[in-house]
Amino acid sequence: MDWVDYQSLTTLLNSLIIQYESVMTPNVGLEEVWISTQETLAQIIPFYEKGNRIISFGFDSRLRRDGIVKTVKSGDAVLDIGCGPGTMSQSLSRYIGDVELMVLGDPLIPMLEAAKRSALNVNLHINCVFEYLPFKEEAFDVVMCGFSFRDARNYKEALGEFQRVLKNNGRLLIVDIGKSDNFLIRWFVGLYFRFIAGALIWIFLGVKKRSLYSKIYYTYRKYLTFNQLENLLKAQFKEVKIQQKMLGAAMIAVAKKQKTG
Ligand SMILES: C[S@@+](CC[C@H](N)C(=O)[O-])C[C@H]1O[C@@H](n2cnc3c(N)ncnc32)[C@H](O)[C@@H]1O
Numbered sequence: 001m002d003w004v005d006y007q008s009l010t011t012l013l014n015s016l017i018i019q020y021e022s023v024m025t026p027n028v029g030l031e032e033v034w035i036s037t038q039e040t041l042a043q044i045i046p047f048y049e050k051g052n053r054i055i056s057f058g059f060d061s062r063l064r065r066d067g068i069v070k071t072v073k074s075g076d077a078v079l080d081i082g083c084g085p086g087t088m089s090q091s092l093s094r095y096i097g098d099v100e101l102m103v104l105g106d107p108l109i110p111m112l113e114a115a116k117r118s119a120l121n122v123n124l125h126i127n128c129v130f131e132y133l134p135f136k137e138e139a140f141d142v143v144m145c146g147f148s149f150r151d152a153r154n155y156k157e158a159l160g161e162f163q164r165v166l167k168n169n170g171r172l173l174i175v176d177i178g179k180s181d182n183f184l185i186r187w188f189v190g191l192y193f194r195f196i197a198g199a200l201i202w203i204f205l206g207v208k209k210r211s212l213y214s215k216i217y218y219t220y221r222k223y224l225t226f227n228q229l230e231n232l233l234k235a236q237f238k239e240v241k242i243q244q245k246m247l248g249a250a251m252i253a254v255a256k257k258q259k260t261g
Pocket residue numbers: 038041064081082083084085086087088105106107108111128129130131145146147148149151152153
């Protein structure tokens with residue numbers, strides 16, 4: 001058939017397949033925006049905890065505490081991954097006391113340095129990412145992520161690594177912003193992160209810092225809804241429980257490792 005331009009046809013088909021896949025494939029992680037998000041996080045370090053308190057109205061510490069109290073025991077070996085300036089570990093020492101082993105991991109060295117200055121009783125600070133954890137199998141009783149899992153480059157790979165380094169029946173704790181399955185709540189929370197959170201930062205921390213917080217909206221858009229997160233967790237973990245907080249604007253997820261093979 002001379003009248004068919006096969007090259008244009010192939011190009012058209014390819015672009016249709018790419019568009020179809022981007023609609024049909026559930027969110028997988030921050031992927032290509034991961035590096036720019038990390039660059040933004042690095043700039044936020046000096047006022048990280050203050051900013052969190054402002055945009056969450058102080059609820060962030062309560063969420064960390066509630067998640068930790070229901071998941072961690074004093075005899076546990078704990079990995080705080082995406083540790084930032086050590087906020088989860090500070091909360092852990094306040095509400096649980098010392099644990100058997102406390103390891104902190106983060107890809108940003110300045111975050112690890114801030115954690116070294118602020119988090120107590122830490123055995124090891126490691127520069128690493130969720131998706132390739134430099135630990136042997138079944139090393140930890142608890143893996144915890146405070147407001148960090150949403151920033152993963154790839155959620156599925158991250159969960160695979162959490163599952164690998166957890167002991168049998170070990171617990172995964174994820175405390176984070178929540179993305180409701182209800183369209184209206186999702187829309188409202190999106191609106192909050194797009195406009196209102198930035199305005200609060202502007203008022204309390206100054207106009208220059210406002211734009212840094214606009215990244216949260218993009219991570220929220222890319223994040224998993226409760227249903228998607230539950231399905232992803234259930235594929236690799238057992239006893240998955242997602243507790244919605246603040247009318248679905250936040251969540252505490254707990255799951256147990258189920259031994260494979
Ligand atoms: C918003 S801070 C959370 C800090 C702290 N855990 C808390 O409870 O506030 C997110 C942290 O996750 C880290 N992070 C982002 N992507 C990551 C990845 N792929 N693996 C491990 N940590 C990651 C960032 O470097 C950052 O320090």
